[in-house]
Each structure stands twice: as structure tokens, then as C-alpha cells.
Amino acid sequence: MIIFYRRFLCLLLLCIIVCNITAQQKKFTLLPSASTGITFRNDIVEDASMFMYLYENLYVGGGVSIGDINNDGLPDVYFSSTRGYNKLYLNQGNFKFQDITLSAGVNGGEGIKTGVNMVDINGDSYLDILVCKSGFKDPNLRKKILYINNRNLTFTNKAAEYGLEDASFTIQSYFLDYDNDGDKDVFFVNHLDDFSKSMTIPARMENGKLIYVEDTTTVYTSDRLYENRGGKFMDVTKKAGLITHAFGLSASLADLNNDGWTDIYVANDFNKPDFLFINNKNGTFTNKLTEQLNHTSFSAMGSDIADINNDGLEDIYVVDMAVEEPTRQKQLFAVNQNYDKFQLMLKFNLFYQYPRNSLQLNNADGTYSEIANHAGVAETEWSWTPLLADFDNDGWKDLYVTNGIKRDITDWDYKVFVLDSIINSMNRGQGVDLDKWLKSIPSVKTKNYFYRNNGSLTFDKYTDVWMDQPASFSSGAAYADLDNDGDLDLIVNNVDDEPFVFKNNTSDNAGTANYLRFRVLKNARSTEEVYGTAVKITDAKGQIQMQHYNPQRGFLSTSEHILHLGTGAETIIPRVEITFPSLKKIILENVKTNQVLSVYEADAKLPAAEIAVKKQTLFTDISAQNKIKFTQTENDYIDFKREPLIPYKCSRKGPYYASADINADGRRDIYIGGAAGIEGKLMLQNADGSFTEKKQTAFTADKIYEDMSALFFDADGDKDNDLYVVSGGAEFEAGSNLYQDRLYINDGKGNFAKAAKALPVEGFNGSCVTALDYDADGDWDLFVGGHVLPGKFPQADNSMLLQNNKGIFTNVTTDATKELTKAGVINCAAWSDIDGDGKNELSLSGEWMAPAIFKLQDGAFKKMQQTVSFVSPVTQKDTVTNLSELSGWWYCLKTEDIDGDGDLDIIVGNRGTNSSIKGNYYNPCTVYAKDFDGNGSYDAVLGYYNQSKCYPLFSRDQLIDQMPSMRKKFIRYKDYSGTTLDKLFTQEQKKGMDIYKTNFFESGVLINEGNGAFRFNAFPEKAQLSTINDIVIDDFDKDGIKDILVCGNSYDAAVMVGNIDATSILLLKGNGKGIFTAVPHTTDGLKVRGESRKMVYLKENNLLVVLKNSAAAQVFTVNKAN
Structure with missing residues (x-):
């Protein structure tokens, strides 16, 4: 029990810190309007001409744009109003602002205003203002307004003159130099206007099949790209390949593949998945979302791009409507978690989408891993704006999220008991009182969220630690150093209330919260900015930070026009590297912090051409050589139809394999099991290392079974390898004869015949098999693990100990030990000497159980009592408990001497920490x-x-x-x-x-310390981002130290739980002491996507075969060390 005592102390310590902070000044101070002079309100008025059911985006609220419109060094603020008039406030210093809207002529006019953007569109060194509109059917009420700065605190609308009087249903504008010609082009995020189709899948029946029907209407609804041609903007959307049909809500810009060209991520609400438009460098874009991401948010709202873990790669964060608080979560759950509809979406290429926030971690190889659950930022309420920025100047990007919707339109009681009756009344031709209708919809204000970056891949919720804030309906938000003290202040646009103006007090912590700020300009004569410029700093410790300059972030808003990087306690930055889109660079050395640097593209130079040296990776993908042709096909059984409340399928586990030389030619062959209705395949290895399938009549006859595991061993003592196949899968009724295991006898030449009477009659849902001579009579007995009892999740089915008597096997489990019969929902077993007494023990791992070790004593297996210790993350001291306390969902287990001390350690793969299902000792x-x-x-x-x-x-x-x-x-x-x-x-x-x-979900190594004691060393953080389904151990980099190769991912979860898909394969480099570091794929060469279930490692051939569920196997050669 004391294993989690330190964690309890950690939580207690945090509570004490919070209480202490409340008595002191918090990091942010909410300033009243009486002090700031900002009295703007975005009051959303609804009437017969416009209310939420006429325009479902009515409640998205308004934006904030911050920029210095008069070049006096103080950022000014512009707000958009949904149905009222926009407001412009001039910063007069010391958080005092003056409303100059009327004199400036920038009230936004009539219509529904959405996103606002400050940009120097004509290169005259003064910021102009672009206002977007949507909502009304009349296109004249949707025409954009481009306020050109007259350089005297007045503006003139010249949208038509610039070619930007576009009347699309627009959410926001995003300026970028997409063609790298040195000027600013603009991308508009638009949306479809028929919200009745937002949650439907358009399909029609053709020849008895459902065919997806794409909406071809693009006028006013497709996203738009306008190219800047000498100051006049031309629509090049179609030419650029950007015609879309979606309900777009935001975009984020960055050079995501580091090729010097700006890419575009578009967050889409409702059924249509997001877009990841990669710049082809020829004026066109290609949507590569499904190639690079594994899943996205469903109701994607605002978005931001930043490097959250300081690895020099920018990551993508998108917010959804995922409510954290349980009562509101179940009351408002916006998306019907219907399995059939979800599968239909996949059929029509609408991708894997889940109703929660998504944090896409850049893997540097053109792919991303979604880690919001691991990071602790998956659920933030009904969210609109995410802002990733260093708000405490410690060198790591923190996260601010705005929340709230004026009316809870997805409240289930309202929809089922109120809205349905209103619709029925309307269908009967009865009138409806609009005011009464709107008041019947629940309305609850909520708080915005603040997260502090922990300096890893996780965030801690600091909402109440850093600020006092009332509940609100908050929408757009932006950050800027409003008082020029070196930290980022915040302004939030609220619905039906005054904005929040938060003063950041970080600058009060002199010495520990330093910073560097950059103005990225064309030349010293102009303040025209160069969007897309990358700024990279490296501190004295070698820690890097990188960010692309782009003020358009979050939702409907534009933040300050300065790139801000916190540097913590660092006062001198040894190296600063600025790379412009032209690929010209400026290198600065030994730069003092706490200053604003102006850097000019005119001073930059093209670096000397570098000779690309291609380093050999540890592995090379040779799948195209077709050394082994195998594609796993999963039978389509839906566990959730029988058991609607289970969190994951128990029937989707394969493929499994066994390998041995079955025809005495000196080469290892492979058997790969089949799903129910699909026969297993025997692959014979040829002299050139390729494999050819050898058909077996016995396997074809038994294809009705689901193969859950397999083992080659000598069952009958004739010195060749026979085959035992475990039947399972959970799709049949408990006790079904389709769970009968099978034994196939080898004739010595690789031909197998079923030994029908060699096994006891049983109907247990099996999972694994291992050979052991437990009775020391010279032949191989078997342990067969039982998995879940079909129809009774998560009860365990029976496991079996099979005694071999001259090729006839008897179930002696109840005689050997009753504990083994119901040992757990077993996934893996190993027969090896754990305690070093010269006799083997049986080690087991499984779901809803702890790893267990059974020792054979006096002819019976008894569970050993073991202790385990691990280092507390708070005190750095060992905490000790019983091994039996580590209840998890353990998927695999291997035994190996990892630390070279002469005894066997236990390597265990678990569910990981990147799931919506979590647990610890106090909160299992x-x-x-x-x-x-x-x-x-x-x-x-x-x-x-x-x-x-x-x-x-x-x-x-x-x-x-x-x-x-x-x-x-x-x-x-x-x-x-x-x-x-x-x-x-x-x-x-x-x-x-x-x-x-279950209270433990991390994977790692149980280091054997002798005398029944283990020390658990968790794998590095990147190995916790997914399930670990299989483990291979070898010295892959040939440095004399054992490494660990793991494969993972699970697509078996219920829709509301979601796929765990962040890590298909990962190499962990060992240090010889049981500690491992993750190897990037750019080094190891392992690029695998999908649900990797097992790995066949043929060391003698330097071959690695990755077996995946519902996909083709991938084959890698293991390269020799450089």
C-alpha cells in the first residue's frame, strides 16, 4: 500500500503551495474595466432575423487582435463583436486604454463579425486591420472589411481595391507567404452554410452499396487562398488544390517539415476531418492528414502550433468540446458514441476522430503521435482558444485555453425532453415563442484553463494557482507584453460580458524569469514583418527552443507581432539562429537576455552549401523486396454488441506466430495464426532468406477457430517440431467447442496432421502457451493461459497445465495448483529461473492483475511473494510494496538479464499512460x-x-x-x-x-535484486505513449549492451475511449544498468504505422518482421554497426 504514499505527499504539497499562493500575489492579476478603460462587451442578441438555430456558429463569440497601430511601442487592442460593433482601444501605457473606434472608423459595420487580424498588408510599416464575417444569407452582410491604416489613427476600408471583398462564410484570415516570393498572401478558413448536414454522412445507394456523396458546392463555403500579386489579391484556391467542403473553425501555420515553406493545418468541426495541407513548393498543397496523423479531434475548434518539448520540432494542439467535470460531461456529451456510425465514417474516409482535444507530437519523420491524454490536456471543457506560449518565462511553452458557450445546446435533457416537443409543435404548425425557447436551453458559465509545462511531455493544471478568474463564456484570446516588462499579458473576449485583461506578474521574479524577444523584419527601413521565419536559440546547457514567427494563433484572434521566448535563469544565450523563408540565415552569439532584438532579412545570408552525409540507420525497410508476403485479415466481430459497456474488444488480438525449423533444412520457418474463418499460414524459409507459404490441409480444415497463440515444440519425442495452437478470441459463447486448442504433428518434412485425441476436451478462451517440463520426466508439458471469460468481462477464463504422457496431454491444473486455474486474464507466460536456484519458475502477465511468479514446490505451483521498489518522482527515494499491488493491463512479458548481474530480470509491457482510462492506487x-x-x-x-x-x-x-x-x-x-x-x-x-x-499503467523493467525483491525502472516517457504488445531484446547498435525493441498500438477500444496509436514501434537503447533512452526514428530507420502486434526476429538472417493487425507485415534488415 505504501507504494503511492509519496504521490499522496506530492498532492498534499501541491495543495499547500496553492493555499500559500492564494495569500500572495498570483502570476496573473485580473484588471477591472474601471482601471483599464476597456468596457467593450460582445452581447449576442438573438431575434427572429438571427438566432442559434438559423446560424449554429452564432455562439462562437468574437476575436481579439493585438498590435501597435501607431508605432509608439505600445500594443493596441481590437475586438470583434458578433452582432454589435467592433472596438479599437489605443494603449496609453500602464494598462490604460482609450476607445478610438469612432474617430478611427473601424466599427466593423453590420453583419456577424468573426475573426480579426492586424497585418501590414501594404508594406508601409503600419498595421492594417482585416475583419471577417459570416452568418447571414445575404452576401452583402458577409463582405470582408480591410481597414488600411492612414498613419494618423484613422483607417479606410479598401477591401474591394485589394481584391479582398470576399463574401464567403469566413471564420478567420491567416496571412502567409505560401509561394516564398517575399510578400504576404492570405488564407481564409470558411465553412459550409447548411448546418443540417453537419452530423450526417452524405451517401446514396448504388447497386446495393452505399456510396459517399461529396458536396460540390464551393461558392462562399470552401476555404480560400488569395495570392498577393503586386498588392492585388487573386483567388488561386482551385489552382492550389485547396477546394474544401467542411465546417472550418481555425487554422495554424508553420513549416512543419522544415523545408522552408509554410504548411497549413485546418481544424474542422463536425464529421469532416481536419486538413493537413503540406506545401508542395510549386504553388500547390496536398492534404496529408491521413498519412501523417493517426487520429484527430471530432469537433475541432481553435488550434495552435508550438514546440512543447523543446526538441526543435513544432507540435499541433487542437481543442474540442471535451468536458472534464463528470456531471457536465455526461449531461453535455455532444457526440453520440455509436460504433456503427463510427465504422461508417471510416468506410467513407472520414478518418478516426474522437471527441476530445488532440496534441500531435512531431516525430521528425513526417508523422505525429497524439498524446493529449498522456500530457493531461485532453479535456478542457467546451473550448475555443488554445494559446501555447511561455507565460512564466522558464523556457517551456505553457497552455491557456478559453471555454464556455452561451447556451448548452447539446444538453441531453434539453434535446430529448424540450427540443423534441418544440419541433413537434412546429411540425403541427403551432407557433413557438422564441424568447421562451431560448430561455429553456441551460446556460452555465465555466472557467478558462491554464496549464504549466513540466518540461517534458506533460502539463499540470495551474488555473487556480496562477489566477483568480470568474466563470465566463470566453471565446477569442490573444497575448502580448502590454506594458513592455518582458512577460506575456492576456486579453480575452467574453460573450455577454466585458473582456478579461490579465496582467502578468512574472517580471517581478527578476533573475529567474529572463527572456528574449524578436522583431522579424524585412529591413531596417521598414517594420514589415517576415512571416514564417524560424528562430532557434541554444542555451549554455544545450537546451534548444524553436518557434516560427506567426502572430495568428488560437481562435478568431491575432497575438502580438513579436516572437517571445523565455530563458529561465539564463542571462546569456550562446547561439541564436534565425532562418528566413528564403533560407537565408543570421547567426548571433553570446546574446544577452531581457531585450527585444530586431533582426532583418536584408542582413541575412545564404549559408554555405553543406554536403549531405547520409548516415546508415540501424534498420532498413525492405518490405518492397517481398521476402515475406503476409497481410492479416481480422474477422469483423463486434464485442460491443454483446457487452455495450466494455472499454475494449477482447476478440481483436492477432496475429500471433511461432517460429522454428520445421523441415530440418537449418532455416527457421514461421507459422502465423489466422482470425476466425481464416486459416493459419505456414511460411517456409528459402535459401535466399525469402519465405514461401506451404499450404496445409489440416490448417484449412480448422480455419473456423481463432488462433490466439502458437508454439513449435517436440510433442511426441521424435526430434522434430510439432505445432500447438491456442484457440480463443472471445467471440463465441463461453464453453464453446470453438475454443478447443489444437495439436498438429509434424512428419519431419514440414507436413502437419491434427492429433485430434492428444488434447483434453475443453472450451476455455485461451491466450498464450509456453513449454515447460514441470514434472522433470524429459518431455515438454504445457502451460496454456486463459483470457477473459466470454460474455463476462473482465472475469478470467480457466488456464491449464497440460501434462505430457508420450504425446497425450492431460489437464492437471487442479492437481498442480488451484491458483493457476484462475490466475488471471493472462496475456503472456515465461518459464525461466527467476530466483537463481537452478529451477525454473512460471512468470505470468495479464489484464486486471499484477505480474505474478509461480514456483514449483512439492509438485504444485504456488505464487511467490515478491516486493518491488521504485524511485519516487518527488523525494528521489525508494518506495517499497508488494509486486501484487501493481495491477495493470500487462500485455507482454520477457525475462532477460538486462543489467548484466547474472540473474534474470522481467521486462513487462503495459497499457501505457496515453489513454482516457487512468488509475493509481488511491484512484484506481x-x-x-x-x-x-x-x-x-x-x-x-x-x-x-x-x-x-x-x-x-x-x-x-x-x-x-x-x-x-x-x-x-x-x-x-x-x-x-x-x-x-x-x-x-x-x-x-x-x-x-x-x-x-487496476492502478498501474506504465511499462518498464523489473530489475531482479535477489531474495524476492525487484526494482521497477519505468521505460522513458515516449515508451509510455502507447500499449506495448511485444518485446525483442538484443544489442541492436552493437555497443555490447542489450537494447529493447517494443511494438504497440491498440485499435480495439470503444469509440468513447479511442484508439491508442502513438507508437507502432520504438527502439530503447540500454545503458547496461536497466535504464533506457528512446531512439528517434531518424536514427533507427523504423517507420511503422498501424497496430503492431508481434515481431518475428530472425537474428541469424538479420531480419525483423513486424506483424500488424488488419495490415501487411513490414520487413526490416538489421544493419551492421557503422
């Missing part, structure tokens, strides 16, 4: 299970913790799908939304129920 992932409603089905209800209370994970409707009787108890959604797991059932119902808990 918990399941209550029983036939609660007495209808004959086993009901497993999974719960998660929030604020020390455990709530059911799934929605009311999903609960009712499993237990229809619950409809009477939870008539309305609000009756269910705040119910804890403990209150879900009566005391009578809870009698005799099963309780399952």
Missing part, C-alpha cells in the same frame, strides 16, 4: 460487475475517478443498452450525470458483486 480504474438486473447477462460497469469520487465511465444511454431496467431509475440525464459508481446500484444489488481494480 474500477469495475463493478454482476448480473445487477437479473436478466442473465453479466454487467461490468467501469468507473474512473475525478476529485476523489468514482463515476461510471459510460453514458446513460450506453448503461441502458446494457441494463434496460436502468431507464426507470434514470429517466432524465441529470438524474444520472452526477451519480457515482457506488450510488449506481442499491445495497442489495451490490451484494456479491465482483470488484476489479
Whole structure:
């Protein structure tokens, strides 16, 4: 139990810190309008001419644009108003602002104003203002306004003159030099105007098949790209390949592939997935979203791009409508988590989309790993603006998120019990009182979120630590150093309220919060900025920071026109490298911090041509050589139809394999198991290292079974390799004869015949098999692990110990030990000498259990009592507990002497920390299970913790799908939304129920310290971003130290849980002491996508075969050391 005591102390310490900070000055101070003079309000007025059901984006709110319009060194502020008039405030210093809207002539006119942008569009060194509009059907009310700065605090609308009087349904404008010709072009994010189609999948029936029908309407709705041709903008959207049909809400710009050309990420709401437009450097773009990302947010709102982990690569963050607080989460859950609809979306190439925020980590190889759950930023309420910036000047990008919607239009009680009746009244021709209708929609203000970057891949929520703020309906937001003190202040546009003006107090911490700020300009004679310029700094410790200059960030807004980097305690930066889109560079050395540097492209020079030296990677993909042709096909069984509340499928586990020389030619061959209805394949190795399938009649006859594991071993003592295949998969009823395992006898030449009477008759859902001579009679006995009991998740089915008597196997499990029969939901087993006494032990790993070691004593297996220690992240001291406390979802296990001390360590792969399902000792992932409603089905209800209370994970409707009787108890959604797991059932119902808990999800190495003690060394953070399904151990880089290769990802989860898909494969370099570091794919050459289930390592051939679910195998050669 004391394993998590240190974590409890850590939480207690944080609470003490929070309480202490509240008594002191917080990092941000909310300034009242009476002090600032900013009294603007974005009051959204609804009437018969315009209300939310006429224009569903009405509640998105307004934007903020910050820039110095009169070049006096003080950033000024411009707000957009949805239905009122925009406001411009002149910064007079010391957080005093003057409303000059009327005299400046910039009120935005009529119509629904959305995004606002300050930009020097004509290169005269003064910022102009571009106002976007949407909503009304009349195009005249949507024409954009371009306010050209007259350089005397007045502006003139010249949109038509510049070719920008576009009347599209526009959310925001984004300036960029897409063709690298030295001027600013502009990209507009637009949206479709028919919101009735927002959640439908357009399809029609043709020849008995559903065919996806793309909306071909593009006038006013497609995103638009306008090229700057000598000051006149021309629509080049079609030529650039950017015609779209989506409900766009934001874009983010950066050179994502470091080729010197700006790329565009577009966040789209509703069914249509986001776009990742990669610049082809020839005036065109290609959407490479599905090639580079594994999944996205569903209702994508605002977005930002920044380097969150200081590896020199920019990452992508997109917010959604994912509510963190359990009651509101279940009340507002906006997306129907329907498995069939989700599969239909995939069929029509609408991609994997999940209703939560997404943080795409740049892998440097043209792919991204989505890590929002791991980072702790997946759920931030109904969110609009994300801003990634260093708000505490410690050198790491923090995160601010605005939240709130004026009316909770997705409230389920409103939709089911109020809206339906209103629609029925309208269908009957009855009038509806609009005011009464709108007031019937719940309206709840919420707080914005602040996260502090931990200097890794995680963030801590610092909302109440850093600021006092009221609840609000916040939308657009922007940052700037409004008082020129070297830290970033914040301005937030609120709906039906005055804006927030937050003064940042970081500059008060002199010496520990230094900074460098850059103005990126064309030349010393002009203040025209060079968008897309990359600034990279390297401090004395070798830590780098990199950011592209682009003030257009978040949602509807534009932040300051200066690039800001915090440097922490560093006062001298040894190296500053500025790279302009022209690829010209400026290198500065030993730069003092706490200053604003103006850098000019005119002073930059093209670097000397470097001779590219291509370094050999550790692995080379040779799949194209077709050494082994295998594509796994998964049978389409949907576990959720039988058990609606399970978090993941138990039937989707393959492919599995076994390898051995089965025809005595000295070369290892491979058997790859098949899913139900698909026969297993025997692949014989040829002399050239390629493989050819050898058909087996026995395998074809048994294709009805689902192969869950396989083992080549000598079953009958004739010195050749026979084949044992475990049947499982969970798709059949418990006890079905389709779970009968199979033994195939080899004739010595690689021909197999089924030994039908060699195995006991059984119907257990198996998972793995390992050979062991437990009775020391000279032949191989078998342990067969049982997986989940079909229809009774997460109960374990029986495991078996099979005794070999001259090729006939008997189940002796109950005789050998009753503990083995229900050892757990087993995934992996190993037979090896763990305690060093010269006798092997049986090590097991599985789901809803801890790793377990069984020792053979007096003819029976008994679970050993082990202890485990690990270093507390707070005290750096060892914390000790029993190994049995580490309950996780352990998918694989290997034993190996990792640290070279002569004993065997245990390497274990777990679920990882990048899932919406989490748990620790005090707040474990918990399941209550029983036939609660007495209808004959086993009901497993999974719960998660929030604020020390455990709530059911799934929605009311999903609960009712499993237990229809619950409809009477939870008539309305609000009756269910705040119910804890403990209150879900009566005391009578809870009698005799099963309780399952998991509290540990990290993968790592159990270092054997002898005498029954282990030390758990967690793998590095990047190895925790996905499941680990298989492990291969070898010295891959030939430095004399063992490394670990892991493969992972899981596409088996329920829709609301989502795929875990951040890491298909990863090489971990060892240091010989049980500590590992992740090797980047640019070094190891391993580029694998998809659900990697197993790896076949043929060391003698220097071949690695990666077997993937529902995909072709990938083959790599293991290169010799350089």
C-alpha cells in the first residue's frame, strides 16, 4: 500500500503551495474595466432575423487582435463583436486604454463579425486591420472589411481595391507567404452554410452499396487562398488544390517539415476531418492528414502550433468540446458514441476522430503521435482558444485555453425532453415563442484553463494557482507584453460580458524569469514583418527552443507581432539562429537576455552549401523486396454488441506466430495464426532468406477457430517440431467447442496432421502457451493461459497445465495448483529461473492483475511473494510494496538479464499512460460487475475517478443498452450525470458483486535484486505513449549492451475511449544498468504505422518482421554497426 504514499505527499504539497499562493500575489492579476478603460462587451442578441438555430456558429463569440497601430511601442487592442460593433482601444501605457473606434472608423459595420487580424498588408510599416464575417444569407452582410491604416489613427476600408471583398462564410484570415516570393498572401478558413448536414454522412445507394456523396458546392463555403500579386489579391484556391467542403473553425501555420515553406493545418468541426495541407513548393498543397496523423479531434475548434518539448520540432494542439467535470460531461456529451456510425465514417474516409482535444507530437519523420491524454490536456471543457506560449518565462511553452458557450445546446435533457416537443409543435404548425425557447436551453458559465509545462511531455493544471478568474463564456484570446516588462499579458473576449485583461506578474521574479524577444523584419527601413521565419536559440546547457514567427494563433484572434521566448535563469544565450523563408540565415552569439532584438532579412545570408552525409540507420525497410508476403485479415466481430459497456474488444488480438525449423533444412520457418474463418499460414524459409507459404490441409480444415497463440515444440519425442495452437478470441459463447486448442504433428518434412485425441476436451478462451517440463520426466508439458471469460468481462477464463504422457496431454491444473486455474486474464507466460536456484519458475502477465511468479514446490505451483521498489518522482527515494499491488493491463512479458548481474530480470509491457482510462492506487480504474438486473447477462460497469469520487465511465444511454431496467431509475440525464459508481446500484444489488481494480499503467523493467525483491525502472516517457504488445531484446547498435525493441498500438477500444496509436514501434537503447533512452526514428530507420502486434526476429538472417493487425507485415534488415 505504501507504494503511492509519496504521490499522496506530492498532492498534499501541491495543495499547500496553492493555499500559500492564494495569500500572495498570483502570476496573473485580473484588471477591472474601471482601471483599464476597456468596457467593450460582445452581447449576442438573438431575434427572429438571427438566432442559434438559423446560424449554429452564432455562439462562437468574437476575436481579439493585438498590435501597435501607431508605432509608439505600445500594443493596441481590437475586438470583434458578433452582432454589435467592433472596438479599437489605443494603449496609453500602464494598462490604460482609450476607445478610438469612432474617430478611427473601424466599427466593423453590420453583419456577424468573426475573426480579426492586424497585418501590414501594404508594406508601409503600419498595421492594417482585416475583419471577417459570416452568418447571414445575404452576401452583402458577409463582405470582408480591410481597414488600411492612414498613419494618423484613422483607417479606410479598401477591401474591394485589394481584391479582398470576399463574401464567403469566413471564420478567420491567416496571412502567409505560401509561394516564398517575399510578400504576404492570405488564407481564409470558411465553412459550409447548411448546418443540417453537419452530423450526417452524405451517401446514396448504388447497386446495393452505399456510396459517399461529396458536396460540390464551393461558392462562399470552401476555404480560400488569395495570392498577393503586386498588392492585388487573386483567388488561386482551385489552382492550389485547396477546394474544401467542411465546417472550418481555425487554422495554424508553420513549416512543419522544415523545408522552408509554410504548411497549413485546418481544424474542422463536425464529421469532416481536419486538413493537413503540406506545401508542395510549386504553388500547390496536398492534404496529408491521413498519412501523417493517426487520429484527430471530432469537433475541432481553435488550434495552435508550438514546440512543447523543446526538441526543435513544432507540435499541433487542437481543442474540442471535451468536458472534464463528470456531471457536465455526461449531461453535455455532444457526440453520440455509436460504433456503427463510427465504422461508417471510416468506410467513407472520414478518418478516426474522437471527441476530445488532440496534441500531435512531431516525430521528425513526417508523422505525429497524439498524446493529449498522456500530457493531461485532453479535456478542457467546451473550448475555443488554445494559446501555447511561455507565460512564466522558464523556457517551456505553457497552455491557456478559453471555454464556455452561451447556451448548452447539446444538453441531453434539453434535446430529448424540450427540443423534441418544440419541433413537434412546429411540425403541427403551432407557433413557438422564441424568447421562451431560448430561455429553456441551460446556460452555465465555466472557467478558462491554464496549464504549466513540466518540461517534458506533460502539463499540470495551474488555473487556480496562477489566477483568480470568474466563470465566463470566453471565446477569442490573444497575448502580448502590454506594458513592455518582458512577460506575456492576456486579453480575452467574453460573450455577454466585458473582456478579461490579465496582467502578468512574472517580471517581478527578476533573475529567474529572463527572456528574449524578436522583431522579424524585412529591413531596417521598414517594420514589415517576415512571416514564417524560424528562430532557434541554444542555451549554455544545450537546451534548444524553436518557434516560427506567426502572430495568428488560437481562435478568431491575432497575438502580438513579436516572437517571445523565455530563458529561465539564463542571462546569456550562446547561439541564436534565425532562418528566413528564403533560407537565408543570421547567426548571433553570446546574446544577452531581457531585450527585444530586431533582426532583418536584408542582413541575412545564404549559408554555405553543406554536403549531405547520409548516415546508415540501424534498420532498413525492405518490405518492397517481398521476402515475406503476409497481410492479416481480422474477422469483423463486434464485442460491443454483446457487452455495450466494455472499454475494449477482447476478440481483436492477432496475429500471433511461432517460429522454428520445421523441415530440418537449418532455416527457421514461421507459422502465423489466422482470425476466425481464416486459416493459419505456414511460411517456409528459402535459401535466399525469402519465405514461401506451404499450404496445409489440416490448417484449412480448422480455419473456423481463432488462433490466439502458437508454439513449435517436440510433442511426441521424435526430434522434430510439432505445432500447438491456442484457440480463443472471445467471440463465441463461453464453453464453446470453438475454443478447443489444437495439436498438429509434424512428419519431419514440414507436413502437419491434427492429433485430434492428444488434447483434453475443453472450451476455455485461451491466450498464450509456453513449454515447460514441470514434472522433470524429459518431455515438454504445457502451460496454456486463459483470457477473459466470454460474455463476462473482465472475469478470467480457466488456464491449464497440460501434462505430457508420450504425446497425450492431460489437464492437471487442479492437481498442480488451484491458483493457476484462475490466475488471471493472462496475456503472456515465461518459464525461466527467476530466483537463481537452478529451477525454473512460471512468470505470468495479464489484464486486471499484477505480474505474478509461480514456483514449483512439492509438485504444485504456488505464487511467490515478491516486493518491488521504485524511485519516487518527488523525494528521489525508494518506495517499497508488494509486486501484487501493481495491477495493470500487462500485455507482454520477457525475462532477460538486462543489467548484466547474472540473474534474470522481467521486462513487462503495459497499457501505457496515453489513454482516457487512468488509475493509481488511491484512484484506481474500477469495475463493478454482476448480473445487477437479473436478466442473465453479466454487467461490468467501469468507473474512473475525478476529485476523489468514482463515476461510471459510460453514458446513460450506453448503461441502458446494457441494463434496460436502468431507464426507470434514470429517466432524465441529470438524474444520472452526477451519480457515482457506488450510488449506481442499491445495497442489495451490490451484494456479491465482483470488484476489479487496476492502478498501474506504465511499462518498464523489473530489475531482479535477489531474495524476492525487484526494482521497477519505468521505460522513458515516449515508451509510455502507447500499449506495448511485444518485446525483442538484443544489442541492436552493437555497443555490447542489450537494447529493447517494443511494438504497440491498440485499435480495439470503444469509440468513447479511442484508439491508442502513438507508437507502432520504438527502439530503447540500454545503458547496461536497466535504464533506457528512446531512439528517434531518424536514427533507427523504423517507420511503422498501424497496430503492431508481434515481431518475428530472425537474428541469424538479420531480419525483423513486424506483424500488424488488419495490415501487411513490414520487413526490416538489421544493419551492421557503422
